[in-house]
Amino acid sequence: MKQKTVFYCTECGNETAKWAGKCPACGAWNTIVEQPEAPKAVRGGKASAQVGAVRRACPVMELKTDEEIRFxxxxxxxxxxxxxxxxxxxxxxxxxxxxxxxxxxxxxxxxxxxxxxxxxxxxxxxxxxxxxxxxxxxxxxxxxxxxxxxxxxxxxxxxxxxxxxxxxxxxxxxxxxxxxxxxxxxxxxxxxxxxxxxxxxxxxxxxxxxxxxxxxxxxxxxxxxxxxxxxxxxxxxxxxxxxxxxxxxxxxxxxxxxxxxxxxxxxxxxxxxxxNPSEMLLSGRPDDAPGTCVACVMEGMRPVLAEVQALVVTSAAGNPRRTSNGFDYNRAAMLLAVLEKRGGLKVSACDAYLNIIGGLYLDEPAADLAAVIALASSYLDKPVPSNLVAIGEVGLTGELRTVNQLEQRISEVQRLGFRKCVIPAHRAGDVQRYSNLQLIPARNIGEAIRAALRPSE
Structure with missing residues (x-):
C-alpha cells in the first residue's frame, strides 16, 4: 500500500493536498515540500506518552493566584x-x-x-x-x-x-x-x-x-x-x-x-x-555636522535617545532614490513630501537617505520631527546644535502633534545633559520647567526648522 504524503510549506507550516509554486497561506515561493504523513496513532511518539494525567476543567474562580510564579x-x-x-x-x-x-x-x-x-x-x-x-x-x-x-x-x-x-x-x-x-x-x-x-x-x-x-x-x-x-x-x-x-x-x-x-x-x-542605552547610541556622535538630530523614543517604559542621520543630495537620475535604515520607509517618504509641500524645500529632485545609528528601529511617531530636522539640515547644509533634541509627531499639514509621556522624555533629555529641546507648542505650558534646559515650542515644521538651524548665540 502506497504511503500517503502531505505537502508542507517550510515558511508557515501550511498543509496542502498538492504541490504548488506559491504557498496559498503566506505567499512564499518555492517553499512547499513533500513529506510522508506520520500515522496519527504514533504522532508524538514517546513525547505524548510521558505527559501528565488527564486534566479536568475547573471554575476560574477556584484558581489560585496567590503564589509567586516569576523568578x-x-x-x-x-x-x-x-x-x-x-x-x-x-x-x-x-x-x-x-x-x-x-x-x-x-x-x-x-x-x-x-x-x-x-x-x-x-x-x-x-x-x-x-x-x-x-x-x-x-x-x-x-x-x-x-x-x-x-x-x-x-x-x-x-x-x-x-x-x-x-x-x-x-x-x-x-x-x-x-x-x-x-x-x-x-x-x-x-x-x-x-x-x-x-x-x-x-x-x-x-x-x-x-x-x-x-x-x-x-x-x-x-x-x-x-x-x-x-x-x-x-x-x-x-x-x-x-x-x-x-x-x-x-x-x-x-x-x-x-x-x-x-x-x-x-x-x-x-x-x-x-x-543606559542612550549613552551607547549617542557615543561617537559628530559635533556640528549637518544632517544629524537626536530623537527621544519610548521603548516600553524606558525613554531612549537615538541619533537620526540624513543625507540629501541632488539626484543624477530622473527617478530620485529613497533609502531608510532603522526607519519606516513609507513614513520617511511621507515626511519628505510634507517637507517639500509645507516646509518649502525642493527635496523631490534629490536622493534622500535616512539612517538610525546603533541598530535601533524607530517605529514611533515621536521621531518624526527629528527626521524632518535632519533632512532639512542636510538639504540646507546647516548643522543642528549638538545639544538639541527634537520630540514630536508631524502631520500631513506640517503641524506638530503631541506624543505620550512627554514629561518623562524631557526628563531623560535633561538628565543626559542636553540644553535645548524642540516640542509641540500646545504642550509647552503643561511641561515642567528645568533650570538648565531650554524648551523651544513650535507649531509646525517651519518654526521647528528655523529654531533648530538658527545660529548659536
Whole structure:
C-alpha cells in the first residue's frame, strides 16, 4: 500500500493536498515540500506518552493566584524584556542569527538560575566538552547545572524524568527529532512535534523551558510559523556584525509587554548588560555636522535617545532614490513630501537617505520631527546644535502633534545633559520647567526648522 504524503510549506507550516509554486497561506515561493504523513496513532511518539494525567476543567474562580510564579534570571535586561522575570512553567523561544550570542546568553543565565533551581542544558550542536570550555570562559560553575549532548526527543525526555530539573534549555529546536517520525530533523513536522512535546512538558510538569531557534534569511524563526503561536514568549536577539552591541526584543509575550528591549555588549568574558542605552547610541556622535538630530523614543517604559542621520543630495537620475535604515520607509517618504509641500524645500529632485545609528528601529511617531530636522539640515547644509533634541509627531499639514509621556522624555533629555529641546507648542505650558534646559515650542515644521538651524548665540 502506497504511503500517503502531505505537502508542507517550510515558511508557515501550511498543509496542502498538492504541490504548488506559491504557498496559498503566506505567499512564499518555492517553499512547499513533500513529506510522508506520520500515522496519527504514533504522532508524538514517546513525547505524548510521558505527559501528565488527564486534566479536568475547573471554575476560574477556584484558581489560585496567590503564589509567586516569576523568578529572576540574573540579567536585569532579560528580566525587563520578559516582563519582570521568567515565569514558572512557561515556554520561551529565543531566536537570532548565527553567532549573535543566543547560546552564550542561555548559558550565562545558568549562573544565577543554579543558585535556587536545577538546570538541564540540552545541546544538539555542541559536545559536553565544548560546553565545559564555554562555561569555563563564562565563569559558570555550579553543581546544579547538568549538560547533555543529545538530539533524540525521547532520550531528552528520559533525562528530564531522571534528573527532574526545574529549568530546561534546548539548543536548538531545529536539531531535535522524534524517532517516531520518518522526516529529518529540522523539518516542519519534526519542529512542530518536538515543540508540542516541550509545551506539554512545561504546562503539565511546571518545568520552565527555554528553546533556542535559528532564523532564516528573512530574519524570522526558521520552521513553521505555528511554532511562534505555540510558545509563550518569542524573543529576537539582534545586532550588527560589525558592532559589539546586541538588542533583545520581545515579539510575543503572554506574561508582559512586547515593546521592551534589552541592550547587551558582547565582550570576551560574555554578554554585559548596558543599563543606559542612550549613552551607547549617542557615543561617537559628530559635533556640528549637518544632517544629524537626536530623537527621544519610548521603548516600553524606558525613554531612549537615538541619533537620526540624513543625507540629501541632488539626484543624477530622473527617478530620485529613497533609502531608510532603522526607519519606516513609507513614513520617511511621507515626511519628505510634507517637507517639500509645507516646509518649502525642493527635496523631490534629490536622493534622500535616512539612517538610525546603533541598530535601533524607530517605529514611533515621536521621531518624526527629528527626521524632518535632519533632512532639512542636510538639504540646507546647516548643522543642528549638538545639544538639541527634537520630540514630536508631524502631520500631513506640517503641524506638530503631541506624543505620550512627554514629561518623562524631557526628563531623560535633561538628565543626559542636553540644553535645548524642540516640542509641540500646545504642550509647552503643561511641561515642567528645568533650570538648565531650554524648551523651544513650535507649531509646525517651519518654526521647528528655523529654531533648530538658527545660529548659536
Amino acid at each position: 529572576p534570571t540574573g540579567m536585569g535586561e532579560l528580566d525587563r524584556v520578559l516582563g519582570g522575570g521568567a515565569v514558572k512553567g512557561s515556554l520561551v523561544l529565543v531566536g537570532g542569527a548565527p553567532g549573535i550570542g543566543k547560546s552564550t546568553l542561555m548559558l550565562q543565565i545558568c549562573s544565577k538560575l543554579c543558585e535556587f533551581s536545577k538546570v538541564l542544558y540540552v545541546s544538539g550542536e555542541e559536545s559536553e566538552h565544548q560546553l565545559k570550555l564555554r562555561a569555563k570562559r563564562l565563569r559558570v560553575e555550579s553543581g546544579n547545572l547538568y549538560v547533555i549532548s543529545e538530539t533524540c526527543l525521547g532520550d531528552v525526555l528520559e533525562s528530564v524524568s531522571e534528573e527532574r530539573p526545574d529549568i530546561l534549555i534546548v539548543d536548538s529546536i531545529q536539531t531535535l527529532y522524534n524517532d517516531a517520525l520518518d522526516s529529518p530533523a529540522g523539518s516542519v513536522s519534526q519542529v512542530k512535534d518536538c515543540t508540542m512535546a516541550l509545551m506539554q512538558l512545561a504546562k503539565g510538569q511546571g518545568v520552565t523551558v527555554f528553546v533556542i531557534g535559528h532564523v532564516n534569511k528573512e530574519g524570522s524563526i526558521a520552521g513553521p510559523k505555528v511554532l511562534e503561536h505555540m510558545v509563550d514568549c518569542v524573543l529576537y536577539f539582534e545586532g550588527d556584525q560589525h558592532t559589539s552591541y546586541r538588542i533583545l526584543r520581545a515579539a510575543k509575550n503572554r506574561f508582559g509587554a512586547t515593546n521592551e528591549i534589552g541592550v547587551f555588549e558582547m565582550r570576551s568574558e560574555g554578554l554585559v548588560e548596558v543599563e
